[in-house]
Amino acid sequence: MIQMKTNDLISLYVSYVETNGGKRRPVLIRKVSAQTVEAYKITSKYKNKSAYIRQQYYPIKEWQAAGLMKPSWVDIGKLYRFPKKGLTFKGIGHLSKRDQNEIADFAIALKSKRKGKN
Structure with missing residues (x-):
C-alpha cells in the first residue's frame, strides 16, 4: 500500500x-x-469565487511538477480531517519545496490578517 505523507497531493472522496x-x-x-x-x-475554480474566498486560496506555482492537470489553488480556509482507516486514495504528486515554503508564509499572513480584523 502506498503511504501518504505531508505535502503529498492525493485524490480522495470528499x-x-x-x-x-x-x-x-x-x-x-x-x-x-x-x-x-x-x-x-x-481547486481549479478560482475566478468565480468572491474576494473573501479568493484571499484564502494559495496559487500552486509549480502545479505541473506537483502532478496536477491544470492551474490549481489550495483552499487553506478549512482543514479537513478524515479517518485513516479504510481511506481509499490515489496518489497525484508532491508539493515542490518552493510551494511548501510559500504556502507556509501565505498561511501565516492570512492568519495575521484575520487576527487584525477581530
Missing part, C-alpha cells in the same frame, strides 16, 4: 458540507497520524 453526496477531488496532505489524515482541498 463529502459536500451543505448537501448530500460528494466527489473525488485532489487534496494537499497536511498531517498524517495513526488515526487521521488532515488535508486542504485543492
Whole structure:
C-alpha cells in the first residue's frame, strides 16, 4: 500500500458540507497520524469565487511538477480531517519545496490578517 505523507497531493472522496453526496477531488496532505489524515482541498475554480474566498486560496506555482492537470489553488480556509482507516486514495504528486515554503508564509499572513480584523 502506498503511504501518504505531508505535502503529498492525493485524490480522495470528499463529502459536500451543505448537501448530500460528494466527489473525488485532489487534496494537499497536511498531517498524517495513526488515526487521521488532515488535508486542504485543492481547486481549479478560482475566478468565480468572491474576494473573501479568493484571499484564502494559495496559487500552486509549480502545479505541473506537483502532478496536477491544470492551474490549481489550495483552499487553506478549512482543514479537513478524515479517518485513516479504510481511506481509499490515489496518489497525484508532491508539493515542490518552493510551494511548501510559500504556502507556509501565505498561511501565516492570512492568519495575521484575520487576527487584525477581530
